[in-house]
Amino acid sequence: MTFSGLSLGAPLEHQHTCSRAGCRDEAAWALVWRNPKIHTQDRRKTWLACDEHREVLAAFLTDRSFPLQVLTVGELDD
Template sequence: MTAEAPALICSAKGCRGAAAHALLWNNPSLHTEERRKVWLACDEHREHLEEFLTLRGFLRETVDAHAIPEGAG
């Protein structure tokens, strides 16, 4: 018997949609340059979440939700 992977749910407030994208970010005043935090986004909320992080200088890259680098989180 194999364990089922947990569902990837969008990080947008109030959204329970399936995440298709992983937004990798860090706050340079709190995190080291190589540290990556992750927000998940459905197609509908990707642009909004990317804009939020970009305006603050936090967004580093966006990848497929199933391609989150090891150690990010």
Template sequence: MNDIECSRAGCRAGARWRVVWRNPRIHTADRRKVWTACDEHVSYLRGFLAARDFPVEVEPMTEATA
């Protein structure tokens, strides 16, 4: 699980969060995309998506979801 890096451009920190989202204009309700985030960037990535009115959820990354 520690090998997964944050999705924020330029960040190489280990991810601890899953930012699950979709663009409702192009994705069906069952299609979800996942960005990974470190503690420092989880709020930034969530806010970036929420500002575009995309449905977004933040979940802790676990061994099962890694």
């Protein structure tokens, strides 16, 4: 697909894509987290991660002492 001469590349062949900047690999992991300084107890954010980026994304969150739960993508609620 092209918009104003910009190509968006080949379509992805998987449903969940890794959240790491520049990565287009299929995500196998869900990192469910919140920033306690700005999010209430019931507010959660989810980053998706491929096998290669799971640890680096989790380390980014745990280094900031954000509560983190790591699940497989299949464990996510719809």
